[in-house]
């Protein structure tokens with residue numbers, strides 16, 4: 001048997017650990033693995049190389065993706081997907097593991113449904129925005145990076161008695177902000193899933209200052225509001241506060257994957273290879289209630305995203 005693996009969309013820490021896991025589990029089952037470079041773009045260009053179990057040595061601890069990643073808008077067109085399916089057939093590749101986010105999963109769903117290409121997805125994105133799985137690869141590492149930045153900001157903000165708005169990534173999902181905010185002891189967490197009440201935010205920051213807090217940390221999800229707007233709205237209400245800002249940006253996407261992401265990647269890789277070995281396709285792997293699971297890709301993508309309201313409430317209780 002021969003399978004392919006590609007990484008697509010934004011990179012995420014843990015993608016390399018997943019590639020390594022796929023190659024090693026496959027090697028143990030006499031399955032050949034072709035690494036396809038630059039996601040669907042590389043697939044269309046027939047850019048792939050045979051991955052030996054030694055070629056993935058030293059990869060478990062590396063951020064980024066050794067296969068590189070790219071965005072490939074052409075893949076949304078049927079004709080390009082037909083070409084991709086033909087390339088896989090010509091290469092005698094019987095299964096494809098796609099490591100990426102929801103866009104990448106739509107691509108694999110189409111390959112499966114239109115041409116019967118047996119595809120299995122592993123969720124690789126720092127955003128944690130896929131509803132069918134509790135966690136995606138890279139989320140834990142990105143949150144830890146954000147927490148470490150918040151710790152640093154706390155030192156300097158407390159020394160100067162300032163407030164800081166720290167913007168984190170996540171696209172339309174507030175999970176990075178919510179988790180990093182709670183773990184970093186933020187006073188305010190702003191997420192796209194909740195409307196922002198600037199009067200309430202300002203009241204809280206002023207109340208905190210009066211109660212003796214030396215600093216204020218506002219963790220802002222990029223999808224909630226622009227940084228400038230948050231600063232402007234707070235300044236307009238509370239000129240007595242000094243507000244600064246920090247945008248964490250791509251720092252969150254790099255770095256050595258955490259233990260959790262390495263373990264999750266290895267477990268998901270194992271399940272992905274098992275599914276292909278069993279001749280299955282059109283499935284995505286995830287983790288629910290601490291158990292590795294898999295689900296039909298169409299059902300998985302149709303699930304509405306749920307916000308962890310309890311966590312959001314807890315954040316408010318803790319930030320007094």
Ligand code: ADP
Nearest residue numbers: 009010071072075076100101102103104106107
């Ligand atoms: P992510 O996978 O992280 O969500 P993107 O949304 O950028 O990242 O999607 C990655 C790639 O997946 C796109 O560049 C494109 O090649 C492919 N893709 C996205 N949406 C579709 C779609 N509706 N149909 C087919 N392919 C898609």
Ligand code: F6P
Nearest residue numbers: 010101125126127169170171253
């Ligand atoms: O999906 C991962 C992510 O890092 C988002 O959090 C962010 O909005 C986006 O990718 C940035 O994408 P790009 O690499 O195109 O700047």
